Amino acid sequence: MSQHAHQWPLVVFTSLAMAGAGIVAVQPLGWAVGVPDVAGWNATGAWGPALIALGLLVSLAHLGRPARLLQVRRGVRRSALSNEVMLAGGTIAVSAAAALVSDRSAAGEVLRFLAAVLATAFLVSLGLVYRLRGQRTWQGAAVAGPAVSGLALGAAVLAARDTRWPVVILAAFFLGADAGVFAVRWAGLGRFDPSLRPARSSLFPWSHVILGLRFTLFDILPVGLLVTGREAAAVAALAAGLAVDRLAFYLLAVQHTTEAEIARAERVIAELDSVAAVTLPAAGAAGGPGPPRRR
Amino acid sequence: MSGAGFFLDLHRCVGCGACVLACRIENGRADAAAWRRVLPLNLARRPGGPTYFLSVACHHCGDPVCLAGCPSDAYEKRADGVVLHHEDRCIGCRYCEMACPFGAPRYDAGKGIVTKCHLCHHRLDAGELPACVTACPTEALGFLSGEREDGGARQLVPGFTDPAGCEPRVRFRVPRGQRRAALVAELEAAMRRTSG
Numbered sequence: 063m064s065q066h067a068h069q070w071p072l073v074v075f076t077s078l079a080m081a082g083a084g085i086v087a088v089q090p091l092g093w094a095v096g097v098p099d100v101a102g103w104n105a106t107g108a109w110g111p112a113l114i115a116l117g118l119l120v121s122l123a124h125l126g127r128p129a130r131l132l133q134v135r136r137g138v139r140r141s142a143l144s145n146e147v148m149l150a151g152g153t154i155a156v157s158a159a160a161a162l163v164s165d166r167s168a169a170g171e172v173l174r175f176l177a178a179v180l181a182t183a184f185l186v187s188l189g190l191v192y193r194l195r196g197q198r199t200w201q202g203a204a205v206a207g208p209a210v211s212g213l214a215l216g217a218a219v220l221a222a223r224d225t226r227w228p229v230v231i232l233a234a235f236f237l238g239a240d241a242g243v244f245a246v247r248w249a250g251l252g253r254f255d256p257s258l259r260p261a262r263s264s265l266f267p268w269s270h271v272i273l274g275l276r277f278t279l280f281d282i283l284p285v286g287l288l289v290t291g292r293e294a295a296a297v298a299a300l301a302a303g304l305a306v307d308r309l310a311f312y313l314l315a316v317q318h319t320t321e322a323e324i325a326r327a328e329r330v331i332a333e334l335d336s337v338a339a340v341t342l343p344a345a346g347a348a349g350g351p352g353p354p355r356r357r
Numbered sequence: 358m359s360g361a362g363f364f365l366d367l368h369r370c371v372g373c374g375a376c377v378l379a380c381r382i383e384n385g386r387a388d389a390a391a392w393r394r395v396l397p398l399n400l401a402r403r404p405g406g407p408t409y410f411l412s413v414a415c416h417h418c419g420d421p422v423c424l425a426g427c428p429s430d431a432y433e434k435r436a437d438g439v440v441l442h443h444e445d446r447c448i449g450c451r452y453c454e455m456a457c458p459f460g461a462p463r464y465d466a467g468k469g470i471v472t473k474c475h476l477c478h479h480r481l482d483a484g485e486l487p488a489c490v491t492a493c494p495t496e497a498l499g500f501l502s503g504e505r506e507d508g509g510a511r512q513l514v515p516g517f518t519d520p521a522g523c524e525p526r527v528r529f530r531v532p533r534g535q536r537r538a539a540l541v542a543e544l545e546a547a548m549r550r551t552s553g
Contacts, residue, residue, distance in 0.1 A: 068451060068464075124450065124451070125448050125449050125450055125469075126447075126448070126449020126450075126451075126464070126468070126469030126470050126471075127447065127448050127449045127469045127470060128448070130429065130446070130447075130448040130449075131448060133428070133429035133430070133431075133446055133448050134428040134429055134448065136428070136429050136430035136446070137427060137428035137429060137430055140425065141425070141426055141427060141428040141452075142426065143426060143428040143450065143452050144429075147428070191452075194422070194426070194456045194521075195422070195458070195520050195521040195522065196422065196455075196457060196458030196520055197455065197456075198520070317455065317460075318458040318518070318520050318521070319457075319459060319460035320394075320396060320411065320413050320459050320460055320514075320517075321396060321460060323514070323516075323518070324396055324398050324411070326548070327398055327399070327406065327516055327517070327544060328398065328399060328403075328406075330405075330406070330516075330544065330547045330548055331399055331403050331405045331406030331544060331547075332403060332405070333405070333547070334403075334405025334406060334543065334544075334547060
């Protein structure tokens with residue numbers, strides 16, 4: 063676990079940021095379905111920028127030089143990480159401004175819609191940051207994960223506030239989409255070549271248990287809890303599922319490095335060697351001409 | 358693809374570590390993480406594969422992923438191909454460490470930033486070779502310039518992969534001789550069968 067120590071702030075940041083941006087992103091959806099308690103729904107939306115801001119603060123802990131944070135402006139457009147930070151800042155600013163204006167004003171609605179667009183873009187950027195070709199398990203569906211999971215979480219929070227059937231069905235739809243994307247990611251990890259796994263990873267044998275827990279907590283349990291009217295428990299299950307999702311993302315990462323390639327080569331060599339060791343005595347005992355000299 | 362880089366003759370490298378020591382001395386990195394590493398492959402000399410030592414540092418890639426992803430613009434690719442890291446701009450996010458498929462950027466906890474091999478650019482500018490190349494007693498490690506190429510050398514260690522497609526500026530000359538060539542070929546074929 064020590065090699066992942068610097069990633070703990072990132073686990074917290076991405077969890078909080080996905081939750082916060084998900085809530086902001088589905089704000090206009092609340093009005094579209096005619097949420098009865100507009101003031102209450104807008105108050106829930108105000109949690110969004112607070113969660114993202116808290117996440118950003120925690121993420122400073124993973125920087126070796128947090129005082130140089132403003133240097134990230136240099137990489138805007140070129141670096142996915144810079145884009146992510148800028149979109150986070152934009153989402154916080156606009157959604158916080160939206161929370162300050164009156165609930166029914168046109169300016170408030172425009173700001174909340176703009177905040178939703180920025181939050182969605184931020185969720186997409188959260189996935190794009192980790193689209194690194196040298197990272198073997200951060201490919202495909204893992205890149206879409208933050209956007210889909212964030213939106214699903216936001217929709218489930220909306221359903222927890224507005225328990226009418228159409229809203230619950232809408233949340234179930236988003237959670238279903240998340241389940242689909244996550245299932246693809248899970249299957250990809252299941253097919254992952256064991257020879258590419260880290261030599262001393264104690265977590266990979268448990269990967270299906272960890273991912274199964276995440277799937278149950280985030281995609282299955284909340285739907286059941288929402289349908290049975292236990293909204294608070296549904297939100298708690300979502301939060302726990304999101305934390306497990308982020309933990310699994312970082313802890314089950316497999317990076318391509320020269321050291322990892324050497325470990326893979328040595329495992330391959332050991333297998334070649336074991337084939338020779340098994341074949342030699344068996345062929346000799348049969349009384350045949352014996353195996354050809356391997357080298 | 359031209360540009361500065363390294364050349365390693367796997368037939369000649371004996372794993373003495375003189376290159377690592379020279380790098381540490383030249384760049385004042387006595388206590389910090391080494392920019393150059395000597396990694397033995399099949400040190401146990403299992404009969405199913407070749408044994409060699411890989412002396413590796415930054416590959417000064419033609420399309421460096423560290424540079425592409427850096428949020429603070431701390432990386433620069435010089436006209437001669439050297440990938441430089443500006444320590445004064447680094448925020449220590451370690452994103453380049455996650456992105457590099459060769460493990461070249463090394464986090465320096467003392468400084469709170471990432472550091473990496475700069476191909477002794479101060480020596481190159483003075484018309485000298487990098488310290489690691491100069492120190493190699495068997496001439497296994499060489500300097501690869503735009504002018505010097507080796508048709509028989511490979512961009513990757515046999516069987517290894519470059520998933521990032523970042524055009525590493527390093528060339529490996531594989532062990533020579535019929536027996537060793539057969540071992541290398543067998544390892545390469547077996548490695549290709551895995552999804553690397």
